[in-house]
Amino acid sequence: MEKRYQVFISSTFTDLQDERAKVQQAIMEMDCIPAGMEVFPAIDEEQFEFIKKVIDDCDYYILIIGGRYGSLSDAGVSYTEMEYEYAVNKGLKVMAFLHNDPNSLPVKKTEQVTGSKKKLAAFREKVASGRLVKAWSVANELPGLVALSLSKTIKTYPTIGWIRGDSAADPALYKELSSLRKENQELKEAAAKRSADVxxxxxxxxxxxxxxxxxxxxxxxxxxxxxxxxxxxxxxxxxxxxxxxxxxxxxxxxxxxxxxxxxxxxxxxxxxxxxxxxxxxxxxxxxxxxxxxxxxxxxxxxxxxxxxxxxxxxxxxxxxxxxxxxxxxxxx
Structure with a gap:
């Protein structure tokens, strides 16, 4: 029975839109389902509750950190870090990808406020502690890094995943379908012969x-x-x-x-x-x-x-x- 895995992509939004798009494409090419906060690029406390429900439905969690710490909640913590903490507490397997030199990024993609810079540094240190992380420099590196990490994680830590509802049908239906396929086989072969050299x-x-x-x-x-x-x-x-x-x-x-x-x-x-x-x-x-x-x-x-x-x-x-x-x- 074919199974798909849902993967949550967490990052700051406006500065990493190209990176997120490339990671989404890589995940889809692996027959997995990408999920994230694209529907809520400007997130607040109420919308974060919805994001938590999306994370609840996911099998794996990908974190991309660039040069921005992100929008702050009322508690002074970025929503990206809140997503990360929630995923860790839920027991999701986390794959983290940290930019290897945030200071080299354009000004508009980095934090200019001292307080946010310190919070970003602390967040990076937290994420890197106790797990392997991958470093990236440009957006084009991320699809390959994500594909390798996700493939290994799925193989090592398989989860429940998702199947189509009609894939779990009654065995009697499968028997009936098998009979119909057999009856129709000659017609299919004849049609294939006619279309093989078109x-x-x-x-x-x-x-x-x-x-x-x-x-x-x-x-x-x-x-x-x-x-x-x-x-x-x-x-x-x-x-x-x-x-x-x-x-x-x-x-x-x-x-x-x-x-x-x-x-x-x-x-x-x-x-x-x-x-x-x-x-x-x-x-x-x-x-x-x-x-x-x-x-x-x-x-x-x-x-x-x-x-x-x-x-x-x-x-x-x-x-x-x-x-x-x-x-x-x-x-x-």
């Missing part, structure tokens, strides 16, 4: 032609993701991806399998990353090319893109992966 594109690259793809990898203890490139034929890429497609994996999950396999095929497997994924442009390129070649069909499930093999794709997968007589002597 893309009559001039001069389309064949499976033997080579393409260069880009990806990112990193280690859990590292503070940044490392970009890499690999040049493979379309056939090699389809050989890597096709065995995983029948498992109904999401495109984001397939991205990790393809990234790992691409490094092996391109003799770059000596570098083994804890987290590995394709760049968005490469992921989209593979999706479009394989579809244009009539090898895959696309569908949407819970807002995720899923691939499935066409009859042509199944035949090509078999052709690429089957063991032939000449290869039997090498099979152990």
């Amino acid at each position: 893309y009559a594109v001039d001069n389309i690259a064949g499976l033997d032609e080579v393409v260069t793809i880009k990806g990112f990898g990193g280690w859990y203890e590292s503070e940044s993701a490392v970009s890499w490139t690999a040049s493979l034929s379309w056939a090699q890429l389809f050989k890597i991806a096709s065995p995983y497609i029948p498992n109904s994996e999401s495109e984001q999950t397939l991205s990790g399998y393809i990234a790992d396999g691409a490094q092996i095929f391109s003799n770059k497997a000596s570098t083994k990353y804890d987290s590995n994924y394709l760049a968005n442009e490469s992921k989209q390129l593979l999706r479009i090319q394989f579809k244009a070649l009539g090898l895959i069909k696309l569908s949407s499930m819970n807002k995720d893109i899923h691939w499935s093999l066409t009859p042509k794709g199944e035949a090509e997968m078999t052709n690429l992966l089957v063991v032939r007589k000449a290869e039997l002597t090498n099979v152990t």
Whole structure:
């Protein structure tokens, strides 16, 4: 049963809007649900009560600290620090990302009042005590840092998460659906045959032609993701991806399998990353090319893109992966 995790993003707002947007995108690409105070950029005591209810519904908590301490409550504590304290008291796993040199930020993104500067320094020290934090310098570093930290935290500290209400249906309904699928299978296969070669594109690259793809990898203890490139034929890429497609994996999950396999095929497997994924442009390129070649069909499930093999794709997968007589002597 597919599960998603909700992640609260906490930070000051006006000075970190670009950073928040990039972190939200990274969280969504990991099939998680971002939550935060975008609906209340100017927060007060009453709205903070609502924010606490949002935090109650979250599985993990991300804190981004730049050069501002933030708006103060009546108690003289910033709402960002209040959110942090509330999340810690609730027992949420906290991932903190602190700017490594707040003094280098533009004036409009830093505190100018001595009292707020001291409170920011104290808050940073509190957050860094007793937990590992990641340092960042520019907004573009945050997506990779967040993806690595969140992936490790989910794996190490899995929580309840969220599932769609209709995913927990009565088993009898599943049985009925299975029967309907079986009855409709022949119609689906016939439709797939008719649609497999509908893309009559001039001069389309064949499976033997080579393409260069880009990806990112990193280690859990590292503070940044490392970009890499690999040049493979379309056939090699389809050989890597096709065995995983029948498992109904999401495109984001397939991205990790393809990234790992691409490094092996391109003799770059000596570098083994804890987290590995394709760049968005490469992921989209593979999706479009394989579809244009009539090898895959696309569908949407819970807002995720899923691939499935066409009859042509199944035949090509078999052709690429089957063991032939000449290869039997090498099979152990």
